[in-house]
Amino acid sequence: MQISARNSFKGTVKSMTPGAVNTEVVIEVAPGLEITAVITKTSAEGLGVSVGGEVYAVVKASDVMVAVD
Protein backbone atom coordinates (compact mmCIF):
# COMPACT_ATOMS: atom_id res chain seq x y z
CA MET A 1 0.00 0.00 0.00
CA GLN A 2 1.28 3.45 -0.91
CA ILE A 3 0.02 6.39 1.11
CA SER A 4 -0.32 10.09 0.35
CA ALA A 5 1.61 11.10 3.48
CA ARG A 6 4.67 12.81 2.01
CA ASN A 7 7.11 12.05 4.76
CA SER A 8 8.38 8.55 5.53
CA PHE A 9 11.61 7.84 7.38
CA LYS A 10 13.07 4.38 7.92
CA GLY A 11 14.57 3.77 11.33
CA THR A 12 15.05 1.51 14.31
CA VAL A 13 12.84 1.53 17.40
CA LYS A 14 14.93 2.74 20.36
CA SER A 15 12.32 2.70 23.11
CA MET A 16 8.61 2.20 23.71
CA THR A 17 6.51 3.59 26.58
CA PRO A 18 3.06 1.99 26.76
CA GLY A 19 0.11 3.63 28.49
CA ALA A 20 -3.49 2.42 28.81
CA VAL A 21 -4.49 3.88 25.41
CA ASN A 22 -1.36 5.15 23.66
CA THR A 23 2.22 3.99 23.26
CA GLU A 24 5.11 6.36 22.73
CA VAL A 25 7.60 5.03 20.18
CA VAL A 26 11.06 6.61 19.75
CA ILE A 27 12.62 5.84 16.38
CA GLU A 28 16.24 6.54 15.40
CA VAL A 29 16.17 7.52 11.72
CA ALA A 30 19.83 8.52 11.45
CA PRO A 31 22.72 8.52 13.94
CA GLY A 32 21.66 10.94 16.65
CA LEU A 33 18.39 11.83 14.87
CA GLU A 34 15.25 10.56 16.59
CA ILE A 35 11.55 10.89 15.81
CA THR A 36 8.95 10.34 18.53
CA ALA A 37 5.52 8.96 17.63
CA VAL A 38 2.45 8.51 19.80
CA ILE A 39 0.17 5.80 18.42
CA THR A 40 -2.53 3.65 20.01
CA LYS A 41 -1.32 0.70 22.04
CA THR A 42 -3.56 -1.50 19.90
CA SER A 43 -1.72 -0.34 16.76
CA ALA A 44 1.70 -0.84 18.29
CA GLU A 45 0.77 -4.37 19.26
CA GLY A 46 -1.07 -5.13 16.03
CA LEU A 47 1.95 -4.10 13.93
CA GLY A 48 4.33 -6.02 16.20
CA VAL A 49 6.41 -2.91 16.90
CA SER A 50 9.26 -3.79 19.28
CA VAL A 51 12.52 -2.24 20.44
CA GLY A 52 15.24 -2.90 17.86
CA GLY A 53 12.77 -3.50 15.06
CA GLU A 54 12.83 -1.66 11.72
CA VAL A 55 9.91 0.69 11.14
CA TYR A 56 8.98 3.83 9.26
CA ALA A 57 7.94 7.11 10.84
CA VAL A 58 5.22 8.61 8.63
CA VAL A 59 3.94 12.20 8.72
CA LYS A 60 1.34 14.04 6.61
CA ALA A 61 2.77 17.27 5.15
CA SER A 62 -0.03 19.39 6.61
CA ASP A 63 1.16 18.33 10.10
CA VAL A 64 4.68 19.70 9.57
CA MET A 65 5.48 23.22 10.78
CA VAL A 66 8.46 25.38 9.89
CA ALA A 67 10.50 27.35 12.43
CA VAL A 68 13.38 29.77 12.08
CA ASP A 69 15.97 30.94 14.59
Added chain:
Amino acid sequence: MQISARNSFKGTVKSMTPGAVNTEVVIEVAPGLEITAVITKTSAEGLGVSVGGEVYAVVKASDVMVAVD
Protein backbone atom coordinates in the same frame (compact mmCIF):
# COMPACT_ATOMS: atom_id res chain seq x y z
CA MET B 1 10.73 30.01 22.80
CA GLN B 2 10.79 26.26 23.45
CA ILE B 3 7.86 24.20 22.22
CA SER B 4 6.39 20.88 23.34
CA ALA B 5 6.51 19.42 19.82
CA ARG B 6 8.97 16.56 20.23
CA ASN B 7 10.36 16.50 16.72
CA SER B 8 12.53 19.28 15.28
CA PHE B 9 14.90 18.81 12.36
CA LYS B 10 17.29 21.43 11.09
CA GLY B 11 17.58 21.67 7.33
CA THR B 12 17.80 23.78 4.21
CA VAL B 13 14.83 24.87 2.12
CA LYS B 14 15.07 23.16 -1.28
CA SER B 15 11.89 24.42 -2.91
CA MET B 16 8.74 26.38 -2.21
CA THR B 17 5.40 26.14 -4.01
CA PRO B 18 3.01 28.96 -3.08
CA GLY B 19 -0.75 28.75 -3.52
CA ALA B 20 -3.43 31.27 -2.62
CA VAL B 21 -3.65 30.08 1.01
CA ASN B 22 -0.87 27.55 1.62
CA THR B 23 2.76 27.20 0.64
CA GLU B 24 4.49 23.85 0.27
CA VAL B 25 8.03 23.91 1.66
CA VAL B 26 10.49 21.08 0.94
CA ILE B 27 13.33 20.92 3.49
CA GLU B 28 16.48 18.79 3.15
CA VAL B 29 17.35 17.63 6.67
CA ALA B 30 20.15 15.26 5.71
CA PRO B 31 21.71 14.33 2.35
CA GLY B 32 18.88 12.74 0.39
CA LEU B 33 16.40 13.06 3.27
CA GLU B 34 13.63 15.59 2.70
CA ILE B 35 10.65 16.68 4.77
CA THR B 36 7.69 18.39 3.13
CA ALA B 37 5.64 20.93 5.08
CA VAL B 38 2.43 22.71 4.12
CA ILE B 39 2.04 25.98 6.02
CA THR B 40 0.03 29.12 5.34
CA LYS B 41 1.47 31.51 2.79
CA THR B 42 1.22 34.24 5.41
CA SER B 43 3.44 32.22 7.77
CA ALA B 44 6.00 31.46 5.08
CA GLU B 45 6.22 35.14 4.23
CA GLY B 46 6.11 36.31 7.84
CA LEU B 47 9.03 34.02 8.80
CA GLY B 48 10.98 35.03 5.70
CA VAL B 49 11.28 31.42 4.52
CA SER B 50 13.18 31.28 1.23
CA VAL B 51 14.95 28.68 -0.89
CA GLY B 52 18.42 28.04 0.50
CA GLY B 53 17.56 29.34 3.95
CA GLU B 54 18.09 27.38 7.18
CA VAL B 55 14.91 26.30 8.93
CA TYR B 56 13.56 23.64 11.25
CA ALA B 57 10.82 21.16 10.40
CA VAL B 58 8.73 20.70 13.55
CA VAL B 59 6.21 17.91 14.19
CA LYS B 60 4.03 17.08 17.21
CA ALA B 61 4.51 13.45 18.31
CA SER B 62 0.78 12.70 18.11
CA ASP B 63 0.96 13.47 14.36
CA VAL B 64 3.59 10.80 13.69
CA MET B 65 2.46 7.35 12.55
CA VAL B 66 4.47 4.15 12.47
CA ALA B 67 4.52 1.73 9.55
CA VAL B 68 6.15 -1.65 9.01
CA ASP B 69 6.98 -3.54 5.81
Added chain:
Amino acid sequence: MQISARNSFKGTVKSMTPGAVNTEVVIEVAPGLEITAVITKTSAEGLGVSVGGEVYAVVKASDVMVAVD
Protein backbone atom coordinates in the same frame (compact mmCIF):
# COMPACT_ATOMS: atom_id res chain seq x y z
CA MET C 1 3.43 -1.52 4.10
CA GLN C 2 1.13 -1.61 7.12
CA ILE C 3 0.52 1.63 8.97
CA SER C 4 -0.48 2.40 12.55
CA ALA C 5 -3.37 4.61 11.45
CA ARG C 6 -6.37 2.73 12.80
CA ASN C 7 -8.92 3.77 10.23
CA SER C 8 -8.79 2.70 6.60
CA PHE C 9 -11.83 2.70 4.30
CA LYS C 10 -11.83 1.36 0.75
CA GLY C 11 -13.75 3.42 -1.74
CA THR C 12 -14.02 4.96 -5.18
CA VAL C 13 -12.90 8.46 -6.07
CA LYS C 14 -15.97 10.54 -6.94
CA SER C 15 -14.35 13.91 -7.62
CA MET C 16 -11.05 15.75 -7.39
CA THR C 17 -10.50 19.50 -7.03
CA PRO C 18 -6.87 20.51 -7.58
CA GLY C 19 -5.38 23.74 -6.27
CA ALA C 20 -1.83 25.05 -6.50
CA VAL C 21 -0.68 23.12 -3.42
CA ASN C 22 -3.50 20.81 -2.32
CA THR C 23 -6.06 18.59 -4.02
CA GLU C 24 -9.43 17.79 -2.52
CA VAL C 25 -10.43 14.16 -3.08
CA VAL C 26 -13.99 12.95 -2.41
CA ILE C 27 -14.18 9.18 -1.87
CA GLU C 28 -17.40 7.14 -1.74
CA VAL C 29 -16.80 4.41 0.84
CA ALA C 30 -20.35 3.04 0.89
CA PRO C 31 -23.52 3.98 -1.02
CA GLY C 32 -24.25 7.55 0.03
CA LEU C 33 -21.29 7.68 2.43
CA GLU C 34 -18.46 9.94 1.34
CA ILE C 35 -15.15 10.91 2.92
CA THR C 36 -13.33 14.07 1.83
CA ALA C 37 -9.55 14.22 1.97
CA VAL C 38 -7.22 17.15 1.35
CA ILE C 39 -3.77 15.96 0.30
CA THR C 40 -0.93 17.65 -1.58
CA LYS C 41 -1.30 17.86 -5.33
CA THR C 42 2.09 16.19 -5.62
CA SER C 43 0.82 13.19 -3.63
CA ALA C 44 -2.38 12.92 -5.64
CA GLU C 45 -0.37 12.89 -8.86
CA GLY C 46 2.37 10.65 -7.50
CA LEU C 47 -0.16 8.03 -6.40
CA GLY C 48 -2.04 8.29 -9.70
CA VAL C 49 -5.31 9.12 -7.94
CA SER C 50 -8.06 9.66 -10.52
CA VAL C 51 -11.84 9.85 -10.59
CA GLY C 52 -13.29 6.34 -10.63
CA GLY C 53 -10.17 4.78 -9.17
CA GLU C 54 -10.12 2.57 -6.06
CA VAL C 55 -8.39 4.09 -3.08
CA TYR C 56 -8.38 3.96 0.71
CA ALA C 57 -9.20 6.86 3.01
CA VAL C 58 -6.86 6.60 5.99
CA VAL C 59 -7.23 8.46 9.31
CA LYS C 60 -5.15 8.37 12.52
CA ALA C 61 -7.34 7.68 15.56
CA SER C 62 -6.12 10.79 17.39
CA ASP C 63 -7.62 12.88 14.55
CA VAL C 64 -11.14 11.50 15.05
CA MET C 65 -13.56 13.42 17.25
CA VAL C 66 -16.83 12.21 18.72
CA ALA C 67 -20.06 14.20 18.68
CA VAL C 68 -23.49 13.60 20.16
CA ASP C 69 -26.86 15.10 19.29
Added chain:
Amino acid sequence: MQISARNSFKGTVKSMTPGAVNTEVVIEVAPGLEITAVITKTSAEGLGVSVGGEVYAVVKASDVMVAVD
Protein backbone atom coordinates in the same frame (compact mmCIF):
# COMPACT_ATOMS: atom_id res chain seq x y z
CA MET D 1 -23.97 23.76 15.97
CA GLN D 2 -22.67 23.00 12.49
CA ILE D 3 -18.94 22.46 12.08
CA SER D 4 -16.60 22.83 9.13
CA ALA D 5 -15.21 19.30 9.53
CA ARG D 6 -16.30 17.66 6.29
CA ASN D 7 -16.63 14.11 7.53
CA SER D 8 -19.28 13.00 9.99
CA PHE D 9 -20.43 9.40 10.36
CA LYS D 10 -23.27 8.27 12.58
CA GLY D 11 -22.66 5.07 14.47
CA THR D 12 -22.93 3.07 17.66
CA VAL D 13 -20.24 2.87 20.33
CA LYS D 14 -18.88 -0.68 20.42
CA SER D 15 -16.20 -0.32 23.08
CA MET D 16 -14.41 2.24 25.21
CA THR D 17 -10.92 1.97 26.72
CA PRO D 18 -10.22 4.72 29.25
CA GLY D 19 -6.71 5.81 30.24
CA ALA D 20 -5.62 8.53 32.64
CA VAL D 21 -5.85 11.27 29.96
CA ASN D 22 -7.43 9.77 26.84
CA THR D 23 -10.21 7.34 26.07
CA GLU D 24 -10.28 5.16 22.98
CA VAL D 25 -13.77 4.92 21.46
CA VAL D 26 -14.58 2.34 18.78
CA ILE D 27 -17.66 3.27 16.73
CA GLU D 28 -19.48 0.98 14.28
CA VAL D 29 -20.66 3.20 11.44
CA ALA D 30 -21.91 0.41 9.17
CA PRO D 31 -22.06 -3.38 9.55
CA GLY D 32 -18.42 -4.45 9.86
CA LEU D 33 -17.12 -0.90 9.41
CA GLU D 34 -15.57 0.62 12.51
CA ILE D 35 -13.91 3.96 13.23
CA THR D 36 -11.59 4.37 16.21
CA ALA D 37 -11.32 7.74 17.96
CA VAL D 38 -8.99 8.84 20.72
CA ILE D 39 -10.46 11.74 22.70
CA THR D 40 -9.80 13.08 26.19
CA LYS D 41 -11.38 11.18 29.04
CA THR D 42 -12.92 14.46 30.17
CA SER D 43 -14.66 14.85 26.78
CA ALA D 44 -15.90 11.27 26.76
CA GLU D 45 -17.40 11.73 30.21
CA GLY D 46 -18.68 15.24 29.50
CA LEU D 47 -20.55 14.08 26.41
CA GLY D 48 -21.89 11.01 28.20
CA VAL D 49 -20.40 8.65 25.63
CA SER D 50 -21.19 5.04 26.58
CA VAL D 51 -21.13 1.63 24.93
CA GLY D 52 -24.27 1.17 22.85
CA GLY D 53 -24.91 4.89 22.53
CA GLU D 54 -25.40 6.71 19.23
CA VAL D 55 -22.61 9.10 18.32
CA TYR D 56 -20.94 10.68 15.31
CA ALA D 57 -17.32 10.19 14.32
CA VAL D 58 -16.10 13.55 12.98
CA VAL D 59 -12.91 14.14 10.96
CA LYS D 60 -11.44 17.29 9.40
CA ALA D 61 -10.64 16.77 5.71
CA SER D 62 -7.03 17.86 6.13
CA ASP D 63 -6.55 14.89 8.49
CA VAL D 64 -7.61 12.32 5.87
CA MET D 65 -4.93 10.61 3.79
CA VAL D 66 -5.36 8.62 0.60
CA ALA D 67 -3.68 5.28 -0.07
CA VAL D 68 -3.59 2.99 -3.11
CA ASP D 69 -2.71 -0.70 -3.40
Added chain:
Amino acid sequence: MQISARNSFKGTVKSMTPGAVNTEVVIEVAPGLEITAVITKTSAEGLGVSVGGEVYAVVKASDVMVAVD
Protein backbone atom coordinates in the same frame (compact mmCIF):
# COMPACT_ATOMS: atom_id res chain seq x y z
CA MET E 1 -24.60 18.74 18.20
CA GLN E 2 -21.97 18.68 20.93
CA ILE E 3 -18.44 17.68 19.93
CA SER E 4 -15.54 16.19 21.90
CA ALA E 5 -13.13 18.92 20.76
CA ARG E 6 -12.26 20.60 24.04
CA ASN E 7 -11.60 24.08 22.74
CA SER E 8 -14.30 26.33 21.30
CA PHE E 9 -13.99 30.12 21.09
CA LYS E 10 -16.75 32.42 19.94
CA GLY E 11 -15.68 35.26 17.73
CA THR E 12 -16.25 37.45 14.70
CA VAL E 13 -14.84 36.78 11.24
CA LYS E 14 -12.33 39.51 10.41
CA SER E 15 -11.12 38.34 7.00
CA MET E 16 -11.36 35.45 4.57
CA THR E 17 -8.83 34.44 1.92
CA PRO E 18 -10.20 31.85 -0.49
CA GLY E 19 -8.00 29.55 -2.57
CA ALA E 20 -8.97 26.80 -4.98
CA VAL E 21 -9.31 24.18 -2.22
CA ASN E 22 -8.94 25.92 1.13
CA THR E 23 -10.09 29.20 2.67
CA GLU E 24 -8.21 30.98 5.41
CA VAL E 25 -10.53 32.46 8.04
CA VAL E 26 -9.28 34.95 10.64
CA ILE E 27 -11.52 35.13 13.71
CA GLU E 28 -11.30 37.77 16.46
CA VAL E 29 -12.14 35.97 19.71
CA ALA E 30 -11.33 38.85 22.05
CA PRO E 31 -10.12 42.43 21.45
CA GLY E 32 -6.73 42.01 19.79
CA LEU E 33 -6.83 38.20 20.04
CA GLU E 34 -7.21 36.43 16.70
CA ILE E 35 -7.36 32.77 15.70
CA THR E 36 -6.60 31.72 12.12
CA ALA E 37 -8.31 28.65 10.66
CA VAL E 38 -7.74 26.94 7.33
CA ILE E 39 -10.82 24.99 6.24
CA THR E 40 -12.03 23.76 2.86
CA LYS E 41 -13.64 26.34 0.62
CA THR E 42 -16.62 24.03 0.35
CA SER E 43 -17.05 24.09 4.14
CA ALA E 44 -16.70 27.85 4.35
CA GLU E 45 -19.38 28.27 1.70
CA GLY E 46 -21.59 25.50 3.06
CA LEU E 47 -21.63 27.07 6.54
CA GLY E 48 -22.21 30.53 5.11
CA VAL E 49 -19.11 31.94 6.80
CA SER E 50 -18.70 35.62 5.92
CA VAL E 51 -16.75 38.61 7.17
CA GLY E 52 -18.49 40.10 10.21
CA GLY E 53 -20.36 36.91 11.01
CA GLU E 54 -20.32 35.19 14.39
CA VAL E 55 -18.57 31.84 14.43
CA TYR E 56 -16.69 29.50 16.76
CA ALA E 57 -13.08 28.46 16.36
CA VAL E 58 -12.87 24.82 17.43
CA VAL E 59 -9.67 22.87 18.20
CA LYS E 60 -9.08 19.28 19.39
CA ALA E 61 -6.90 19.19 22.51
CA SER E 62 -4.40 16.81 20.92
CA ASP E 63 -3.68 19.53 18.32
CA VAL E 64 -2.66 22.09 20.95
CA MET E 65 1.03 22.46 21.81
CA VAL E 66 2.58 24.23 24.78
CA ALA E 67 5.55 26.57 24.57
CA VAL E 68 7.58 28.42 27.18
CA ASP E 69 9.87 31.44 26.87
Added chain:
Amino acid sequence: MQISARNSFKGTVKSMTPGAVNTEVVIEVAPGLEITAVITKTSAEGLGVSVGGEVYAVVKASDVMVAVD
Protein backbone atom coordinates in the same frame (compact mmCIF):
# COMPACT_ATOMS: atom_id res chain seq x y z
CA MET F 1 12.79 30.36 17.63
CA GLN F 2 9.81 31.57 15.63
CA ILE F 3 7.34 28.98 14.36
CA SER F 4 4.91 28.92 11.44
CA ALA F 5 1.98 27.93 13.66
CA ARG F 6 -0.31 30.93 13.32
CA ASN F 7 -1.97 30.78 16.71
CA SER F 8 -0.17 31.45 19.97
CA PHE F 9 -1.93 32.47 23.18
CA LYS F 10 -0.17 33.42 26.38
CA GLY F 11 -1.71 32.10 29.56
CA THR F 12 -1.32 30.53 32.96
CA VAL F 13 -1.41 26.81 33.65
CA LYS F 14 -4.51 26.02 35.73
CA SER F 15 -4.21 22.25 36.02
CA MET F 16 -2.21 19.30 34.78
CA THR F 17 -3.32 15.66 34.54
CA PRO F 18 -0.45 13.29 33.84
CA GLY F 19 -0.91 9.83 32.32
CA ALA F 20 1.68 7.23 31.39
CA VAL F 21 2.33 8.79 27.96
CA ASN F 22 0.45 12.10 27.76
CA THR F 23 -0.26 14.99 30.08
CA GLU F 24 -3.35 17.17 29.82
CA VAL F 25 -2.59 20.83 30.43
CA VAL F 26 -5.38 23.38 30.97
CA ILE F 27 -4.28 26.96 30.26
CA GLU F 28 -6.25 30.10 31.13
CA VAL F 29 -5.60 32.57 28.31
CA ALA F 30 -8.11 35.20 29.41
CA PRO F 31 -10.49 35.45 32.38
CA GLY F 32 -12.87 32.52 31.94
CA LEU F 33 -11.25 31.43 28.66
CA GLU F 34 -9.34 28.17 28.84
CA ILE F 35 -7.46 26.12 26.27
CA THR F 36 -6.76 22.43 26.87
CA ALA F 37 -3.65 20.82 25.40
CA VAL F 38 -2.59 17.18 25.38
CA ILE F 39 1.17 16.83 25.05
CA THR F 40 3.59 14.03 25.91
CA LYS F 41 4.54 13.71 29.58
CA THR F 42 8.17 13.89 28.51
CA SER F 43 7.54 17.29 26.87
CA ALA F 44 5.66 18.63 29.87
CA GLU F 45 8.50 17.63 32.14
CA GLY F 46 11.24 18.72 29.75
CA LEU F 47 9.71 22.20 29.43
CA GLY F 48 9.17 22.45 33.18
CA VAL F 49 5.45 23.11 32.77
CA SER F 50 3.81 23.48 36.19
CA VAL F 51 0.55 24.78 37.61
CA GLY F 52 0.70 28.57 37.89
CA GLY F 53 3.45 28.90 35.30
CA GLU F 54 3.25 31.14 32.24
CA VAL F 55 3.06 29.29 28.95
CA TYR F 56 1.79 29.68 25.40
CA ALA F 57 -0.86 27.51 23.77
CA VAL F 58 0.18 27.05 20.14
CA VAL F 59 -2.04 25.75 17.32
CA LYS F 60 -1.38 25.26 13.59
CA ALA F 61 -4.06 26.97 11.47
CA SER F 62 -4.88 23.78 9.57
CA ASP F 63 -5.97 22.23 12.90
CA VAL F 64 -8.58 24.92 13.58
CA MET F 65 -12.17 24.27 12.54
CA VAL F 66 -15.01 26.76 12.23
CA ALA F 67 -18.51 26.18 13.57
CA VAL F 68 -21.72 28.19 13.36
CA ASP F 69 -24.86 28.06 15.49
